[in-house]
Amino acid sequence: MSITVDVGLLSGKTATVKAALDEEVGALKRRAQIALGVGGGRLVDSSGSVLDACAPIKCTRLQNGDLLTLHISRVQVQASATAFAAIRGDGSVVTWGSDGNGGDSSAVPDQLQNVQHIQACGAFAAVLDDGSAVTWGSAVHGGDSSAVQDQLKNVQQIQASYGALAAILGDGSVVTWGSAAHGGDSSAVQDQLKNVLQIQASSMAFAAILGDGSVVTWGAATNGGDSSAVQDQLTNVRQINAVVNLLGGAFAAILGDGSVVTWGGAAYGGDSSAVQDQLKNVQQIQASYFAFAAVLGDGSVVTWGSASDGGDSGAVQDQLKNVQQVQASHFAFAAVLDDGSVVTWGNAACGADSSAVQDQLKNVQQIQASSVAFAAVLDDGSVVTWGSALHGGDSSAVQDQLKNVQQIQASVSAFAAILRDGSVVTWGNAAHGGDSSAVQDQLKNVLQIQASSMAFAAILGDGSIVTWGSSAQGGDSSAVQDLLKLLSAGRLLRDAEVLGEAAARGDDGRALIDIVRCEPQPLLAPPPAAPLGPEDIVASVITDRYTKELNPRAEAHRNNRAFFMAISGKNLHQVYMTKLHLGVLYGCRWIYKQAQRSKARHTCPMNKPLTLLLWAVLLLELLGRAIPLPEADFVLKPLLMPILVGAFLLGSPKHSQRILVTAALFFSWLGDIFLLFEGYFVFGLASFLIAHIMYVVIFQKERGTLLLRRPWISVPFLLLTIAFYWFARKRLGSMTVPVLGYITVICMMALAAINRYGTATQQSFQWTVAGALFFMSSDLMIGIDKFITRIPMADVWIMLTYVIGQYAIVRGISEA
Template sequence: MAVCLEVALISGKRAKVEAEPSWLLERVRNQARCTLGCGSGVLLGPSGDFLAKTASVADAGLRTGDVLTLHIGEVRVAATQRAFAALLADGSVATWGDPNGGGESGHVQARLQRVREIQANDESFAAILQDGSVVTWGCADGGDSEAVQERLRDVAAIQAAGFAFAALLKDGSVVTWGDPVNGGDCSAVQRELVNVQKIHATKYAFAALLEGGPVVTWGSPIFGGDSTPVQMQLGSNVKGVMAAGFAFAALLDDGSVAAWGVPDTGGDTSSVQDELENVRQIQATDGAFAALLEDGAVVTWGSPEHGGDSSSVQHQLQAVILEQLRQAIQANEGAFAALCSNGAVVTWGVPAYGGDSAAVQEQLMQAQQLQCTESAFAAVLRDGRVVTWGQPGAGGDSSAVQKQLENVQCIQASYTAFAALRADGTVVTWGDPACGGDSRGVREQLTKVKHIAGNQGAFAAIRLDGSIVTWGEVDSGGDSSAVRDQLA
């Protein structure tokens, strides 16, 4: 005899489903979705508990008249350099791409339920579950947390370095795993890691900001794991920490700055120390830092190729909007671009990589977003148009799709290609075809898109219904056909 159920959304909208006792709850959910016209989600029982989609109506003890809730979660995608992991609406996870880079999670798949958040380093993933425990997979440098698994309880947040992870527990302590030399082993400073507020990471080291201002560092001494040279300054007056690729910079209470790590990539402020007064905010590229002063001036230091030398455009850098976080300053492997408050864009560094934007400077007015590949830049203007410059094959030449680049909301990048999301939910791509610059094979599916994620060689687009479309280099996750059923 059929069981008559009601499935309700949080909004109050309801759908009736007549289900046989043998039906799996996944079938009940999908039928309700079709009737309600909504995306994927997870079913909650009459008492509010999660119902496994693989259980039957009979197994769940459901009866006629029961009211179930369809909880619609937000689909999110995390990426290593060559793989993707999608956190689905029901709290499960689907992975694809290079198996050695986190694209294969079969051995932990049964544990990947009720996932709250996913973090990624270069080659592995770490998932925080709703109960505060952690599941890891991918390369051994971060993908294997067995040695610390018993301590990974009540995890509040996870920070990733290149080949290691650091978990901040709710009690303010820290647990690390991965490459021991590059941040996976914090035993030397374990006793100091109490009342930790936030953890930051360079490529090979971590820095923990403690309650009251002290900073504790570990990992590769060369790349920021050793803060001994500035430890006196980092006593108890640190307002915040910023990490570049190979160095840290701390903003102190008095408006000055202390930096450590590789000197040539921002770890040495001696050349600009007299200028670093009344600093309001610090931003970082892979190899340099930029400080916004209270009077609107900008001071830069570190690798010239990554923006550490802005002397040639200093007069233009009086109104850079550092408050816009990563969108205000972008740097690729050889050049730097800064977004100013009047919408203009200032560039410097290797000319061929976008450090010289003279050819498009007249078009670069009223810009509102910057994005970069390894050797090119793209700017979204306030009217939704797009301007590109830099290496043509890496996205610096968008002439082939320029007519389509209208009403653009945002842009994402792979290593050598761009993907633009338009206001109508469609996607336009250009640049290196092998890295996602050619999306013709999935064009019909690229509609009603709300978000795009990219890694080194591929893209993943999340649609309004929660489904995911991928394209680009197969080994980097451009082909998700093996998990298509999970991503539907």
């Protein structure tokens, strides 16, 4: 038994297709796609209901002659910090990038059907057309919603903090999950969360606007999770904006009368008392990492928060008139006036100083920002850039190509511009997407670009996707490229096996060749109506092959990549390094606890077998030192750094810093050798000094401005140097200058790692800071043990912190 139905597009084009009753609706849909010459979509019956592609036709209410509609949706791409998720036209999803942050959705592929939209944080959450939600990615950051899955029904929208998700249901209630410290636990205010209209999030807290205009908050109090101090002022709230910062956060609510109420971290704009009387008739608010800027009805601007990061606009206040829009980098603001000119303020090194291009900033239409640079599109389609050259502030290398620019997208340190002809021009940090030369010939007819922290994904006119930038952050989609090709409308697989299967069925092989060989071209004219023709058979065979073979191949590839994960492999990078103590025992406990707590895996750019070997050799080395067995030190210690070099080079063979990293580890290896022998301490000191300098050079390539804005961060390191000298001065003797010079350099190395805040990715920043502090601890213990007082089992502690530090630094660099 079979059924014949008419399938139409919204454009009015129709086709008649036929299928057996025991076939699935998906087979009927595929034949309709082939007949209509379109890509994936959803079949909708006459009542407006979406037909389940997996349901047998005989179990549906379809009848002969029914008129169905094939809804074709444009491809959508959503990005987390380190991964991408693409919604295909048929509502299924393809993911790539960091596995631990949502790049691997293999645990939920069958559930990711009929997806409407996706929200991202350290994980992804997809809302399906039936109102349910599917999550994947880092379990501790919202990737595991099993505890609330039965509540996730009739979901209307989802909002995300750094580590948690909040869903508004159809009845106005809210369901939260993920890290409790980031707002994943709303139990304390659950009875208040009724008739919720919208939710805003800072890094670690949420704020919900209710139907009566009041606000309910939860999450970290210092990030805005506690609004009790201003609760009586939060009435008739129209809109809420947030400072979203790894270190803290704040909220600013615009009320119906145009006034503003703020709360959260005072250092992040949570205290607006100094300008409260000026905050009247506010139309819009923009936020940097540490400050807010409000545009008033008369076109003037009021700012508050960290003065050095844009919270003080006093120097340009008389210029801030007739402001149309404000854009923010991490630490600066740029305002476009109604005459097309631009006014900037905040941190000069982060884009607040536009004096070098001020005469070019005329007739500006829009502004885009990376972490510490700006790019302005003028009305003639040209582009003007300023700010940190390393982060896209210098576009001189591609300036002659930047013509007829339509829109610009930014990663942390690079820009990508779409031109009128659909081509793309990129600049900025090459490793973060500033160099698209490897895919330039593919970047044609580009409609839209989406960015993760260090990579880009371009959607082409035919629905296919091209990616570039950091492979660990989603710049390499080769593992799923076969699946992404299915996004392209009318693309078929040229496969001799298809012809063989068709020939076995007695079909005309020549007719099949005409279709299959048009792989990159649109389909030929629609075939005649039923009975089934060769085109239907080709469609069935091809789609079956994709379903049965390509998916398992992609899955096998992901499993193969997952094999090359580091021994930790547990998303240690999710913990804030600002809370890491220098104490060795606490630091080791921190790593162990996070490894135990985190269930989601993160794709590590370090070779796993060699990483396992590194920890095995270290364990034997520590046992040899604890026994003690001096011979083991001479055998095992020289193996550690070469193994780490191998783990880095095999895991990231094309990394831009591979030469400097290898050099740093080579000099560290020399230091290890020299310290094996008495009388060579100075040589070992010199070797490690060079290694530290190499790391400083590497870190400086992604330098930020944190130390310029927060110079007091250097004070503990200065005090540490002074304290060490004070207690060791009597025994230093002729070693005073070399040792103090060495301590100065290791402090510089640690500060250089910290100064990458805001320019490096979160996990890269955290790994390198942790590594720098462990390495520093190891060196300090050597100095204390040699020049101040003996440390029990010093050899064990020194070696443990040294290897952990070196691994964490290299791991962090490889994440960049």
